[in-house]
Amino acid sequence: MKRILIAPINTMLFEEVMTFVRVVAPMRYDYVCHFYRKEDQYRSALAYVLLCLANKKIVGEISRGVNGKPYLQETDCQISISHTNGLVSVGISNENIGVDCEIESNIDEIIIDESFSKKEKIQVTKDDFLKVVFWTAKEAISKLYNEDWYSSPATELIYNNSELKDTVIQEVYLHPFVFLNGCICTASLSAEQPDFQVITEKELIEFFDSFSEFFSKN
Structure with missing residues (x-):
């Protein structure tokens, strides 16, 4: 299984993304807030949201291994994260992967x-x-x-x-x-073809809405 989620940064859902990360992953939120530029904060926070969306659940905190390689303690999948101007992508797989x-x-x-x-x-x-x-x-x-x-x-x-x-x-x-x-x-x-999926703003909003009850309790 190789799944790659891609999100173009067209309209910034800054408050929604930051609120989600602040509530469900405080350590990630603190890391994100160390960036000076608002766009850099957003891209880093959005990468976490995409990991949750790819796993269809809150994935916990992102940990760092040797040379800063990211991994998730609460899931068995391997991950890779990348973002650049106007674009964020994450990969999850049941084997080692680079994206x-x-x-x-x-x-x-x-x-x-x-x-x-x-x-x-x-x-x-x-x-x-x-x-x-x-x-x-x-x-x-x-x-x-x-x-x-x-x-x-x-x-x-x-x-x-x-x-x-x-x-x-x-x-x-x-x-x-x-x-x-x-x-x-x-x-x-492995030769398995990855599943590349472009995530829309609408899908992000629907994902946040699915956790509205969780947010109301926190």
Whole structure:
């Protein structure tokens, strides 16, 4: 099972999201409030909400393991979290998983020069959008192994006939999902296709409403 929830940040349900996290996960709320910018607070809090939505229950606090890798003590699933400008994504799975999301415009020439191999750069010259596909794949691999594994020569990505592979770490399966002007990519050790689900504002509101009785008691 691989389930990826994606939420575009179009209209900010800031108060609803923050209230939910404050009530059900006070430690996460304190962590979120350490961010200076309101948008950063929102993205971090929304990631927690998506984890609850994916599990269809309140998941408890997010703990941190080695190198800050997030995990949930109250569920058996593995998780991965990513957010960027205007986009939040989380992944849950019954096996180790890495998830990353990014907007195409955030991948500049410095990133490409420092992290991409010669063969990857040639592919990008033929299809500019591959720069964000490759970057999210490298970051997803890094999160999968919980190490700084994304730069060349540790990875050597090839995109052919809509299939993304790493010719160096051949046991890793990569699944990109293009959304709006960005990409979400998963990395795992199984070929199972992830279930990518875009969450709407309406679905978030309905989820909060389902806990209205819980909120009234707290």
